[in-house]
Amino acid sequence: MTTVTMRPDAVNMPDAAQGTDSVAIICGGGSLPAAVAEALSRSGRRPVMFGIKGWADPVSVERHPHHWVALGQVGRLLRLARREGCREAVLIGAVLRPPLTKIRLDWPTIRAMPRIIRAFRGGDDRLLKGVASIIEDGGLRIVGLDALAPEIFVPEGVLAQRRPTEGDKADIARAIQVVAALGPFDVGQAAVVADNHVLAVEGVEGTDNMLARIAEMRRQRRVTARLGTGVLVKSPKPAQDRRFDLPAIGPQTIENVARAGLAGVAVTAGSTLIAAPMEVIAAADRANIFLMGVSEVASP
Amino acid sequence: MTTVTMRPDAVNMPDAAQGTDSVAIICGGGSLPAAVAEALSRSGRRPVMFGIKGWADPVSVERHPHHWVALGQVGRLLRLARREGCREAVLIGAVLRPPLTKIRLDWPTIRAMPRIIRAFRGGDDRLLKGVASIIEDGGLRIVGLDALAPEIFVPEGVLAQRRPTEGDKADIARAIQVVAALGPFDVGQAAVVADNHVLAVEGVEGTDNMLARIAEMRRQRRVTARLGTGVLVKSPKPAQDRRFDLPAIGPQTIENVARAGLAGVAVTAGSTLIAAPMEVIAAADRANIFLMGVSEVASP
Numbered sequence: 001m002t003t004v005t006m007r008p009d010a011v012n013m014p015d016a017a018q019g020t021d022s023v024a025i026i027c028g029g030g031s032l033p034a035a036v037a038e039a040l041s042r043s044g045r046r047p048v049m050f051g052i053k054g055w056a057d058p059v060s061v062e063r064h065p066h067h068w069v070a071l072g073q074v075g076r077l078l079r080l081a082r083r084e085g086c087r088e089a090v091l092i093g094a095v096l097r098p099p100l101t102k103i104r105l106d107w108p109t110i111r112a113m114p115r116i117i118r119a120f121r122g123g124d125d126r127l128l129k130g131v132a133s134i135i136e137d138g139g140l141r142i143v144g145l146d147a148l149a150p151e152i153f154v155p156e157g158v159l160a161q162r163r164p165t166e167g168d169k170a171d172i173a174r175a176i177q178v179v180a181a182l183g184p185f186d187v188g189q190a191a192v193v194a195d196n197h198v199l200a201v202e203g204v205e206g207t208d209n210m211l212a213r214i215a216e217m218r219r220q221r222r223v224t225a226r227l228g229t230g231v232l233v234k235s236p237k238p239a240q241d242r243r244f245d246l247p248a249i250g251p252q253t254i255e256n257v258a259r260a261g262l263a264g265v266a267v268t269a270g271s272t273l274i275a276a277p278m279e280v281i282a283a284a285d286r287a288n289i290f291l292m293g294v295s296e297v298a299s300p
Numbered sequence: 301m302t303t304v305t306m307r308p309d310a311v312n313m314p315d316a317a318q319g320t321d322s323v324a325i326i327c328g329g330g331s332l333p334a335a336v337a338e339a340l341s342r343s344g345r346r347p348v349m350f351g352i353k354g355w356a357d358p359v360s361v362e363r364h365p366h367h368w369v370a371l372g373q374v375g376r377l378l379r380l381a382r383r384e385g386c387r388e389a390v391l392i393g394a395v396l397r398p399p400l401t402k403i404r405l406d407w408p409t410i411r412a413m414p415r416i417i418r419a420f421r422g423g424d425d426r427l428l429k430g431v432a433s434i435i436e437d438g439g440l441r442i443v444g445l446d447a448l449a450p451e452i453f454v455p456e457g458v459l460a461q462r463r464p465t466e467g468d469k470a471d472i473a474r475a476i477q478v479v480a481a482l483g484p485f486d487v488g489q490a491a492v493v494a495d496n497h498v499l500a501v502e503g504v505e506g507t508d509n510m511l512a513r514i515a516e517m518r519r520q521r522r523v524t525a526r527l528g529t530g531v532l533v534k535s536p537k538p539a540q541d542r543r544f545d546l547p548a549i550g551p552q553t554i555e556n557v558a559r560a561g562l563a564g565v566a567v568t569a570g571s572t573l574i575a576a577p578m579e580v581i582a583a584a585d586r587a588n589i590f591l592m593g594v595s596e597v598a599s600p
Contacts, residue, residue: 174485181481185474187498198487203500204523205513213505213513223504 022046023148024086024140025064026077027056028093031275032152032248034060036092039149048084050077056093074131075108078138088143089135091128091244092273108138128244144243145273154249154277154293156269160284164264164292168231170196172266172294175233183238189247192262194230199223207234207253214260230262236271248273254283254291264290322346323448324386324440326369326377327356328393331575332452332548334360336392339449348384350377356393374431375408378438388443389435391428391544392573408438428544444543445573454549454577454593456569460584464564464592468531470496472566472594475533483538489547492562494530499523507534507553514560530562536571548573554583554591564590 023040025047027033033056037047041064051061053070061068067080081089132142145152158164164172175193178201182188188202192214199217202210211232217223234247249267257265265284272293274280284291323340325347327333333356337347341364351361353370361368367380381389432442445452458464464472475493478501482488488502492514499517502510511532517523534547549567557565565584572593574580584591 178482178485178487181485182478182498182501185478185481185498187478187501192503198482198485198503200503200505201482201487201501203492203498203513204517205500206522209513213503213509217504222506 022048022084022086024048024050024077024081024084024089026050026052026069026089026091027061028052028091029055029057030093030248031057031060031250032273033057033093034063035152035275036090036145036149037064039151043148045148048081048086050080050089052093072109073106074134074138075106078108078135078140081140087139087141089140090143090145090148091132092145109134129241132241132243142243145246146242146270152273152275153270154267154272154274156293156295158290158292159277160281160289160291162264162284162288162290164231164266164290167195167229168263168290171229171231171263172233172292174198175231175266176235176268176294179233179235180238183240186237189236189240190232190234192230192232192260194223194225194262197225199225199230207232208256211253211256211260211262214262215256218261227261228263230260232257232260232262232265233267234265234272235268240271242271246271246273248275249280250275251279251283254280254287254289257289258287262289264292266290266292266294269293269295322348322385324348324350324377324381324384324389325364326350326352326389326391327361328352328391329355329357330393330548331357331360331550332573333357333393334363335452335575336390336445336449337364339451343448345448348381348386350380350389352393372409373406374434374438375406378408378435378440381440387439387441389440390443390445390448391432392445409434429541432541432543442543445546446542446570452573452575453570454567454572454574456593456595458590458592459577460581460589460591462564462584462588462590464531464566464590467495467529468563468590471529471531471563472533472592474498475531475566476535476568476594479533479535480538483540486537489536489540490532490534492530492532492560494523494525494562497525499525499530507532508556511553511556511560511562514562515556518561525561527561528563530560532557532560532562532565533567534565534572535568540571542571546571546573548575549580550575551579551583554580554587554589557589558587562589564592566590566592566594569593569595 023045025033025037027049037049040047047064049061049064049066051066051068053068069077136142171193174196175191178191178198179189190202190207191198192200200210200213214223234249236246249272323345325333325337327349337349340347347364349361349364349366351366351368353368369377436442471493474496475491478491478498479489490502490507491498492500500510500513514523536546549572
């Protein structure tokens with residue numbers, strides 16, 4: 001009987017970098033989890049991917065030390081993270097609110113069920129906070145990406161070739177106000193404004209569906225703003241917990257903005273995630289739309 | 301040269317009730333203009349329909365003394381209204397923001413163009429206020445429906461058989477807050493909340509399209525709230541000019557609420573218009589959804 005049997009989980013994990021700086025990346029869908037893992041590797045830390053079954057991209061997950069967990073397997077996640085030597089975790093990537101029947105419950109999760117059900121009765125933010133607090137009670141600290149992987153945030157300034165006009169800037173300012181006004185309600189983090197007119201506010205449908213709606217309303221002549229006017233703004237809620245569910249953009253966002261006939265995209269610098277920044281900028285240049293990071297405090 | 305030639309418009313209008321209480325009803329689409337005309341007739345006034353070409357329903361318009369006007373023919377509208385002895389007008393029914401190319405301009409309108417263009421750079425409310433002020437400068441006073449046709453407003457209370465639960469009432473209160481928060485932005489006047497979670501906020505797409513989105517998100521499992529939970533709330537913006545663009549419901553609203561799998565509809569009493577109230581209540585009872593008018597000040 002040695003320390004090995006006292007920590008039986010570690011026995012079969014010779015590659016677990018005991019004592020080094022391993023970070024658990026709890027991975028939802030999309031390309032952000034891979035970007036975070038690469039940023040962590042570059043900064044000398046060891047990413048351990050915990051792919052959420054049905055959401056995470058297998059290719060991204062399996063490129064690094066990894067495990068798969070089902071939604072609801074908080075006990076399994078905590079046990080494996082401990083075994084891997086992780087004390088910190090990040091939550092990254094898309095997970096839509098799951099139907100309760102799709103969740104696989106293990107015992108630690110079942111014990112936490114009353115709290116999870118309470119968290120379900122609210123916005124996405126409350127749900128995530130509820131899940132995060134359950135994970136933290138199990139000894140795994142959920143941290144934000146600001147310190148761990150600052151390069152995956154959109155910086156301030158104009159990022160592609162096209163520059164916003166004064167009219168675009170006025171639309172940006174108005175859209176930021178709209179998103180801020182909805183802050184207390186844990187609803188979407190995006191809006192579209194054209195010629196000072198609020199065309200759409202994001203709800204549960206997500207940014208891509210909201211942009212598809214703009215394109216459809218243009219076809220129906222329900223939106224009559226000239227092609228190439230209007231902006232998409234993404235901005236975190238004022239009270240957003242910065243450890244999860246920050247707004248994000250990727251190449252697809254740019255393509256959908258172009259299809260919606262807008263002039264460009266503005267996001268709050270330092271608090272919007274960007275997957276594949278070079279691809280995003282190239283897509284913006286191809287479509288001739290502007291892309292800009294604006295300061296969170298002042299309107300541009 | 302007599303007074304007749306000084307008022308040449310009146311010559312060919314022997315049926316114009318000179319000096320009586322004629323009211324111009326400037327008619328957009330839907331069944332509300334007909335309901336307003338009937339309410340006016342019942343109260344002893346004479347409705348004169350001004351159907352907006354391409355929007356108003358010919359059957360409703362032509363049941364009463366009427367004229368057709370194109371969007372942009374403010375001069376023609378004013379001349380005909382004068383001829384009909386109308387000093388007051390109501391604006392009622394749906395007119396989406398028209399593409400500028402579809403507007404037929406007469407001279408009085410061309411002179412007002414700078415103001416119209418300014419009004420276009422804003423929300424629907426600003427556009428309507430701009431148009432109303434141009435009409436009023438021509439001597440036709442735009443009035444609200446409160447005094448003229450109070451019976452076309454939803455009254456306070458539960459109107460169909462089903463009653464909202466405590467959970468429904470909490471969702472109603474939250475949705476009212478969401479709409480109020482968006483008040484300064486001249487955006488939609490409706491939101492959908494289920495289990496305290498804001499699912500959708502209405503933009504330019506309109507209530508029916510927003511409800512279709514909820515139905516679609518249910519199919520995609522993006523909305524996982526139990527069938528038969530969630531409420532649609534329609535409520536005017538806090539600073540809404542009550543002379544136009546008040547929220548409205550009709551039988552179709554109820555059908556779309558049922559398709560979206562919601563529990564019911566709540567609207568602010570006394571400031572939401574209802575077309576065909578008996579049909580609306582019958583539709584609510586058929587679909588087993590609740591329908592209620594809530595007080596504008598307090599949450600229910």
